[in-house]
Amino acid sequence: xxxxxxxxxxxxxxxxxxxxxxxxxxxxxxxxxxxxxxxxxxxxxxxxxxxxxxxxxxxxxxxxxxxxxxxxxxxxxxxxxxxxxxxxxxxxxxxxxxxxxxxxxxxxxxxxxxxxxxxxxxxxxxxxxxxxxxxxxxxxxxxxxxxxxxxxxxxxxxxxxxxxxxx
Numbered sequence: 001x002x003x004x005x006x007x008x009x010x011x012x013x014x015x016x017x018x019x020x021x022x023x024x025x026x027x028x029x030x031x032x033x034x035x036x037x038x039x040x041x042x043x044x045x046x047x048x049x050x051x052x053x054x055x056x057x058x059x060x061x062x063x064x065x066x067x068x069x070x071x072x073x074x075x076x077x078x079x080x081x082x083x084x085x086x087x088x089x090x091x092x093x094x095x096x097x098x099x100x101x102x103x104x105x106x107x108x109x110x111x112x113x114x115x116x117x118x119x120x121x122x123x124x125x126x127x128x129x130x131x132x133x134x135x136x137x138x139x140x141x142x143x144x145x146x147x148x149x150x151x152x153x154x155x156x157x158x159x160x161x162x163x164x165x166x167x
Contacts, residue, residue, distance in 0.1 A: 085130030
């Protein structure tokens, strides 16, 4: 097997010598230029100079765009929050009973009373803060219920009757 690889190398070297012997000086210069360019490209790829710089510049530009988009979104969110707060305060001033009844209706009546009260007060507080608009009460009620249950710690409170080995 070793002799076959040596034979293959010898054949390849002989073919290369025959090719170079038949070349004109212009073809030799052209081949040398191709080899030089190939070596330069390999060096740049290996060292990562050109490509790494281009990628870094592209990533930095993308990061700046992302930061600008986030900043703009935050400004828009703050403007929306202020507008919602003003609108919600006006609605509360006009008819607080109707607004609170709408909040209570949006919260499920099948929930325990303490949970219903907590969620309703969270929604009213969000209305005053401007985080939600009056027309979003019904849509956002489920998310406030989920947030309430997420914030509760069910596993740290145990009954007095629980035995230590049952924990």
